[in-house]
Amino acid sequence: MLTAAEREQFHRQGYLIRDALSADDVARYVGGVERARAERGERGRMMNLQFLQPGKDVRAIQDVICHPALRAIAADLLGDGIVIDGASLFYADAGVDYRQGWHRDLMQVPDEQIDPRWFSDAYRYNYVQVNIPLTCDPCLWIVPGSHRRPYDEAERRIFGGDPRIAPVDAQPELAQGMQLVLQPGQAAFYNNYAVHRGYAGVLRQRRITIHLGFHSSAHAPTCHFGVLDHRQYTPDYLASLAPDVRAALEAHIAERARHPEVDQYHAWHQQFISKEFEIR
Numbered sequence: 001m002l003t004a005a006e007r008e009q010f011h012r013q014g015y016l017i018r019d020a021l022s023a024d025d026v027a028r029y030v031g032g033v034e035r036a037r038a039e040r041g042e043r044g045r046m047m048n049l050q051f052l053q054p055g056k057d058v059r060a061i062q063d064v065i066c067h068p069a070l071r072a073i074a075a076d077l078l079g080d081g082i083v084i085d086g087a088s089l090f091y092a093d094a095g096v097d098y099r100q101g102w103h104r105d106l107m108q109v110p111d112e113q114i115d116p117r118w119f120s121d122a123y124r125y126n127y128v129q130v131n132i133p134l135t136c137d138p139c140l141w142i143v144p145g146s147h148r149r150p151y152d153e154a155e156r157r158i159f160g161g162d163p164r165i166a167p168v169d170a171q172p173e174l175a176q177g178m179q180l181v182l183q184p185g186q187a188a189f190y191n192n193y194a195v196h197r198g199y200a201g202v203l204r205q206r207r208i209t210i211h212l213g214f215h216s217s218a219h220a221p222t223c224h225f226g227v228l229d230h231r232q233y234t235p236d237y238l239a240s241l242a243p244d245v246r247a248a249l250e251a252h253i254a255e256r257a258r259h260p261e262v263d264q265y266h267a268w269h270q271q272f273i274s275k276e277f278e279i280r
Ligand SMILES: O=C(O)CCC(=O)C(=O)O
Pocket: 090, 100, 105, 131, 139, 140, 192, 196, 197, 198, 199
């Protein structure tokens, strides 16, 4: 699926943008999101909805986790045996002021567990995040290459006393920070140990972006795996899903059974997101 140059770009720079969804897929998913919001009477101007969890499920977009191109790209980046993990719908109306501080996705991990070797060329990070916008999305920023080195001097200055997240609008702005302005149907794959942030200021147009995480069963889990709450996937819930979505969640459940240590990563993650986001 990917050329050697694209794989190299991901490994060196920590991100890769590819066209992924057709215009028909994008229109179908936007329609599904709008219907789901109307049916729920959802009035929130901003939400982060874990759309594979019972009660928060948005059936009309769930099959994105089985999309052949997305899975093939993830397999090229990580290895065979691609397993779905995180699956969120980011929604924000035009006019919402959206700003995060720069961070690596480590905020959930206790200090003493963070190993500086994670941020080096030698480390085999077995997780990839993907942002798939359904509307033009200028929110994702990244510092290319920062996943494979410690913070540089400019980063140390803005992170100051808190290496987990820099203050919003910290100055001076990181000169190497790059805004990825994504078009509907593109997919931005990124290593979430790279320094990154969601940041747009006041949104000029509505943001609808699907956000996924993939792991490969060919390698040991690294500590971002375990976002999904597999204990909520009851036999009744699984039986009610489309067959390909059910199979993907069953593969997740089987991988979690092989790696019970991931339950700890899950607990850290749940603790973190309940503080950081308004989760529904
Ligand atoms: O796309 C965004 O809004 C940022 C996402 C992000 O920072 C994250 O998932 O860690």
